[in-house]
Amino acid sequence: MTDTMQNSPDTVLDRVAQGDTPVLDTVFAMHLDALERSGLDPHTYVLVRLAALVALDAPPVSYGVTFGAAADAGVTMEEAQSVLIAIAPIVGTARITAAAGNTVRAILGAAALAESVPEQRTS
Numbered sequence: 001m002t003d004t005m006q007n008s009p010d011t012v013l014d015r016v017a018q019g020d021t022p023v024l025d026t027v028f029a030m031h032l033d034a035l036e037r038s039g040l041d042p043h044t045y046v047l048v049r050l051a052a053l054v055a056l057d058a059p060p061v062s063y064g065v066t067f068g069a070a071a072d073a074g075v076t077m078e079e080a081q082s083v084l085i086a087i088a089p090i091v092g093t094a095r096i097t098a099a100a101g102n103t104v105r106a107i108l109g110a111a112a113l114a115e116s117v118p119e120q121r122t123s
Contacts, residue, residue: 031069042069042072042073043073043074043075045073046066046069046070046073046075047075047079047080047083049066050066050070050080050083050084051083051086051087053066053099054083054084054087054091054095054096054098054099055087055090055091055095057095057098057099058102059102060103060106060109061106061109062102063099063102063103063105063106064106064107064109064110067103067106067107067110084096084099
């Protein structure tokens with residue numbers, strides 16, 4: 001098999017579907033380690049992560065991962081908005097509006113991905 005064939009989108013997605021996700025596994029482990037080492041509860045940790053993403057002008061996928069953790073930690077929309085209000089004077093309106101756009105992109109991307117994933121066969 002040629003190198004191009006091994007890296008085709010279908011081949012890569014097949015490997016991911018089979019659990020071959022070394023980069024994602026590493027990122028996940030880093031986050032778990034950081035949570036444990038921080039001494040923060042999961043709820044506060046996610047809110048701090050949200051603030052950091054805004055400050056860094058992070059891409060939509062980073063927000064998507066954080067939204068999953070936020071849901072697991074019981075973070076409400078009002079709490080997330082309160083974080084944005086609290087950091088707005090420090091990071092500025094450009095970062096806040098960029099974060100809003102990246103949030104929308106993350107949500108739309110997750111919805112599109114959910115629609116495009118075929119149902120698993122059970123036979």
